[in-house]
Amino acid sequence: MSTLVKARGLTKRYKDTLALDNVDFQIDEGRIVGLIGPNGAGKTTALKAILGLTDFEGELEVLGMNPKRNRAEIMKEVCFIADVAVLPRWLRVKDAIEFVSRVHPRFNEEKCREFLKKTTVREKARVGQLSKGMIVQLHLALVMAIDARLLVLDEPTLGLDILYRKEFYSSLLSDYFDETRTILVTTHQVEEIEKILTHLMFIRQGRIILDADMESVAEQYTEVLVTPDKADGARALGPLHERDVFGKKLFLFEGVSRERLREFGELHTPSVADLFVAKMKGVAA
Amino acid sequence: MNQQMNTTIALLKRETWEHRSFWMVPLVMAGIILVLFLWAMVYGVPQAGGYSVWVENMEFAGTEELGQLGKLLIPGLALPFFIMVEVVTLFYLLDSLSAERRDRSILFWKSLPVTDTATVLSKWAAIVLVFPAIVFAVVVALSLVLGLLTGIFVMFGGGNPWTLVWQHMNPFAGLGATMVFFYVETLWYLPVMGWLLLASAWARKGPFLWAVLPPLGLIVLEQMFFDTDYLLDTVIDRLALFTGHSGIVQMFEREVDVFDGQLQISGGAGFELGMFAELFATPQFWTGLGFAVLCTVAAIWLRRYRDES
Numbered sequence: 001m002s003t004l005v006k007a008r009g010l011t012k013r014y015k016d017t018l019a020l021d022n023v024d025f026q027i028d029e030g031r032i033v034g035l036i037g038p039n040g041a042g043k044t045t046a047l048k049a050i051l052g053l054t055d056f057e058g059e060l061e062v063l064g065m066n067p068k069r070n071r072a073e074i075m076k077e078v079c080f081i082a083d084v085a086v087l088p089r090w091l092r093v094k095d096a097i098e099f100v101s102r103v104h105p106r107f108n109e110e111k112c113r114e115f116l117k118k119t120t121v122r123e124k125a126r127v128g129q130l131s132k133g134m135i136v137q138l139h140l141a142l143v144m145a146i147d148a149r150l151l152v153l154d155e156p157t158l159g160l161d162i163l164y165r166k167e168f169y170s171s172l173l174s175d176y177f178d179e180t181r182t183i184l185v186t187t188h189q190v191e192e193i194e195k196i197l198t199h200l201m202f203i204r205q206g207r208i209i210l211d212a213d214m215e216s217v218a219e220q221y222t223e224v225l226v227t228p229d230k231a232d233g234a235r236a237l238g239p240l241h242e243r244d245v246f247g248k249k250l251f252l253f254e255g256v257s258r259e260r261l262r263e264f265g266e267l268h269t270p271s272v273a274d275l276f277v278a279k280m281k282g283v284a285a
Numbered sequence: 286m287n288q289q290m291n292t293t294i295a296l297l298k299r300e301t302w303e304h305r306s307f308w309m310v311p312l313v314m315a316g317i318i319l320v321l322f323l324w325a326m327v328y329g330v331p332q333a334g335g336y337s338v339w340v341e342n343m344e345f346a347g348t349e350e351l352g353q354l355g356k357l358l359i360p361g362l363a364l365p366f367f368i369m370v371e372v373v374t375l376f377y378l379l380d381s382l383s384a385e386r387r388d389r390s391i392l393f394w395k396s397l398p399v400t401d402t403a404t405v406l407s408k409w410a411a412i413v414l415v416f417p418a419i420v421f422a423v424v425v426a427l428s429l430v431l432g433l434l435t436g437i438f439v440m441f442g443g444g445n446p447w448t449l450v451w452q453h454m455n456p457f458a459g460l461g462a463t464m465v466f467f468y469v470e471t472l473w474y475l476p477v478m479g480w481l482l483l484a485s486a487w488a489r490k491g492p493f494l495w496a497v498l499p500p501l502g503l504i505v506l507e508q509m510f511f512d513t514d515y516l517l518d519t520v521i522d523r524l525a526l527f528t529g530h531s532g533i534v535q536m537f538e539r540e541v542d543v544f545d546g547q548l549q550i551s552g553g554a555g556f557e558l559g560m561f562a563e564l565f566a567t568p569q570f571w572t573g574l575g576f577a578v579l580c581t582v583a584a585i586w587l588r589r590y591r592d593e594s
Contacts (some may be wrong), residue, residue: 053395054592071589075398082392088303089388095302102295103397105288139393 002029004150004182005050009058012045012206019045020056021206027199029149031213032183034193036276037203043186046203047154050184051080063149076105079143080152087135089128093121100142112145115175133164140168144176151176153185157192165192172196194272202279209279221275223268224251224261234264241278252278292399296407297415303384306373307416311423314369318362322431326438336442343439343449355453358428363463366420367470374412378481379492381408382588386489391588401589405581408482413471421464425456469564476573477523479580486584489593523573 005027012020019042027033037043048054050062052071060067062074087096093116101109116123119137127135136156143151157165173196177183187193200217202210212220226234231249235242237260239251252270253261261267270278301307330339343351382405385391394404432454436446471478484496504517564570 048592051395053392055590071395072398072400072403075396080392080396082396083389086389086392088385088390088393090303091390092302095298099295099299100397102291103399105398143396 003027004029004063005184006061007046007049007059010046010049010060011057012042012049012054013057018206020049022058023203023206023208025201025208025211027150027182027184029182030179031198032177032185032196033199033201034190034197034272035184035186035201035203036190036272037186038280041203042206043203044154047080047152047184047186051075051078051152077148078150078152079146079148080154081139081143081156082154083156083158087127087139089126091127092123093125093127093130093138094123096127096138096142097123100146104146106147107142108145108147112141115141115144115171133160136160136164136168140171144172149180149182151181151183153183153187155187156185157187157189165189169193169196190273190276191271197272200272202276204280210275217272217275218269220255221270222253222256222258222261223270223274224253224264225249225266225268226251226264230264234261237261241274241281292403293407293410296399296403297411300407300411300415304377304411304416306377307411307419310369310373311366311420314366315423315427318365318427319430322434326434330438336438338442340439340442340444340449343444348448348453351449352453355432355455356458358432358454359424359456359459360463360466362428362431363421363424363467366424367467370417370420370467371474373416374478375481377412377416378408378478379485379496381412381482382486382584383489383492386593402585405482405486405585405588409581412478417467417471421460424463425460429454429456473564473570473573474523475577476580479577479584483580483584483587486587519569522569 003026005025007023007025010020010023010025011018019040021042023042023046035043035046045054049056049060050067052062052067052074055068063077065074067074091099097109097112100107100112113123116138119134119141121130121134121138121141127138130138140156157168160168169192172183185193185197197214199213200210201208210217221240224234225245226249228247228249234249234251237253237256240254241252243250248265251264252274258267330336333339385394432450436450439446439449480500481492481496485492488495500516500520504514504520507513507516
């Protein structure tokens, strides 16, 4: 297994704000990494640094290259969907396919057409005539037909209705992902990617505050539903977060063994969304 | 086909997809000229005495003069097209690196393995090679259509279309000289074009204002502090169509001689390169090219390194 992205001391300053504050992380092959954080936490900045779209301080290697210098070279093996609807309105679907096919040595035209056949996107149409959902389908078809090692998705489903959102991730998993692929995704809609992630990264105010695989997240973090009479006892163990649920207390613990917690009530593995809220405490509020 | 070739083709095709004006504007212009021509033939000629008088005048003019007219057809037709080319060029360049940022499609283009240098150079290639090639093709086609139709109308007047019209038609007569003239003009305009490209790379909105206001400001400052007009003169010299720098004026005057038949341009025989040498010998010509290169490098740098979101 190889490491695709390695960041050490990655820092990005915008005038007087620190978007990335001396961040270390690495992304290995075969992972689906969710990079999650509130607005302005530095998610997009991190992605832009990886994709060679912005300058930065510190060390960053993508496929062994420096994205500051080798953007075009890196893009042979890295794909990204930056945002919905960045395909230009004047572009015809068939021309988009031709363009990518000509400039990209690892693009498979047939595969792209196969993906498109499953949609209502017509090859003669211009992007401007397609709905937002169809544009995303087109963009995804273009990207999935590229035999890339790393796919970066920045809020890929923003503004899409729920049908398209579900389909987006399911086709990504069934038609694209395998052990040689790696996906890095940011989103606000944590619930919709939670099931597909292998790794989780939380970013807050330019720092990575959680970087773990999903299994160790399940081991590390436990939610306990506690009746009010036992609440004080549970509180003594130092929960990360507590909230009220139907007259009971729901505590979220980090690094406390399940054996010790079992006496207080029902145990759950917290959802990524709940974990996110707990970890972001004091920032979002 | 190798990758570089393929990328080049893709980038140039991309420009023709985005800028349908590359095809539409010359075709519309050719259409207008054709309509004017037909109007002259159908209404003008009968009113001026009818087809037989028209044909008689032609016969009277004689073979030599008709041959001269045939050679002037392409240069004459090309002239209005050149003015159109400058207008399209202005809008194209202002749009070239700002539109993709306005609609954020730059993020799509940048997700592909194409360097910023290749992208910016493709804008140059599109506007100085692809678009003029389309225009020249339209001009040649139009000259053929006009010649063919003229011959047909000559038949209405009882003339022989072959001896009066068609034998004098050579689609490539004058084309060489016209192209050389166009490209020498283009070389002269290059710094202005580079500046427009840079304005486009710099400004997301209002590239035209960014192209116009800074030089205007400098011109005003120059007058206020030094009471001189060097910059203004330089700009006027660059912008004036066909009458700019003295080198160009002289060259154009001689060019007219060329069209009058001194030289057979199509074969390239005896083409006086000396008349361009005068222009190429001026320092302004070279500083202009240098300025265009600087603007291009700056535009590439901006597209590569500027982070706008």
